[in-house]
Amino acid sequence: MIHFEQVSKIYPGGQKALSEVNFRLHQGEMAFLTGHSGAGKSTLLKLITVIERASAGKVSINGHDIAKLGKKHVPYLRRNIGMIFQNHHLLMDKSVFDNVALPLVIEGFSHGEIRKRVAGALDMVGLYGKERHLPVMLSGGEQQRVGIARAIVNKPPLLLADEPTGNLDPKLSMDILRLFETFHDAGTSVLIATHDLGLIARMKYRTLTLRQGKMLGGDEIYTTDTQGQA
Numbered sequence: 759m760i761h762f763e764q765v766s767k768i769y770p771g772g773q774k775a776l777s778e779v780n781f782r783l784h785q786g787e788m789a790f791l792t793g794h795s796g797a798g799k800s801t802l803l804k805l806i807t808v809i810e811r812a813s814a815g816k817v818s819i820n821g822h823d824i825a826k827l828g829k830k831h832v833p834y835l836r837r838n839i840g841m842i843f844q845n846h847h848l849l850m851d852k853s854v855f856d857n858v859a860l861p862l863v864i865e866g867f868s869h870g871e872i873r874k875r876v877a878g879a880l881d882m883v884g885l886y887g888k889e890r891h892l893p894v895m896l897s898g899g900e901q902q903r904v905g906i907a908r909a910i911v912n913k914p915p916l917l918l919a920d921e922p923t924g925n926l927d928p929k930l931s932m933d934i935l936r937l938f939e940t941f942h943d944a945g946t947s948v949l950i951a952t953h954d955l956g957l958i959a960r961m962k963y964r965t966l967t968l969r970q971g972k973m974l975g976g977d978e979i980y981t982t983d984t985q986g987q988a
């Protein structure tokens with residue numbers, strides 16, 4: 759699903775964020791991405807969503823080299839990726855319903871379809887019945903669930919999360935990871951960037967580790983992947 763080959767990223771100004779990174783995330787796989795602050799986790803996610811472009815190497819999604827993707831095709835790519843952020847980026851003056859409905863409104867779905875899909879997404883994240891609430895009326899964990907409902911409402915095959923549990927206590931963090939697990943069980947590919955090694959250790963998924971822009975064990979993972987294993 760995602761394939762990085764010798765990918766480097768140097769920001770304008772000369773800051774090297776990623777250095778010859780190799781890895782694959784398979785279709786339907788769930789994995790963690792970890793590393794110290796500044797290791798390059800967010801940069802790696804931004805290359806997948808084409809918020810940033812690689813300086814060298816090749817990023818492919820479903821076999822397509824995204825360097826060859828023209829500007830007008832980027833929104834189509836992003837429609838297939840649900841993105842979840844630590845501070846959830848909710849519109850605070852809009853209801854839970856309006857926040858979750860946003861991607862569907864942008865895509866031009868009918869009112870009836872939007873109502874049905876938003877209800878389904880809120881049900882999945884355990885917020886059914888809170889459609890009319892404003893985000894400020896919800897707890898931090900519930901606000902994060904609204905962000906997750908918005909990310910999955912158009913059923914993308916890939917979910918990317920950048921520190922999704924950063925503001926939550928251990929119990930709520932585990933609940934959020936279990937929620938990601940339900941999407942993974944339903945066939946969605948999931949990549950979660952997190953500092954929280956304790957949380958990672960409690961789950962059984964592959965962990966990709968960045969250190970100063972380099973993927974530790976990257977070549978080994980790359981070799982194993984080419985043999986068709988996770």
Ligand SMILES: Nc1ncnc2c1ncn2[C@@H]1O[C@H](COP(=O)(O)OP(=O)(O)OP(=O)(O)O)[C@@H](O)[C@H]1O
Pocket residue numbers: 769770771773774775793794795796797798799800801802
């Ligand atoms: N837009 C930018 N311009 C210049 N340098 C940047 C930019 N974004 C990130 N960097 C630099 O690239 C490196 C990697 O940053 P990145 O945000 O990817 O790390 P991270 O692992 O996500 O860190 P954190 O866990 O603190 O969020 C850092 O040295 C950072 O200062």
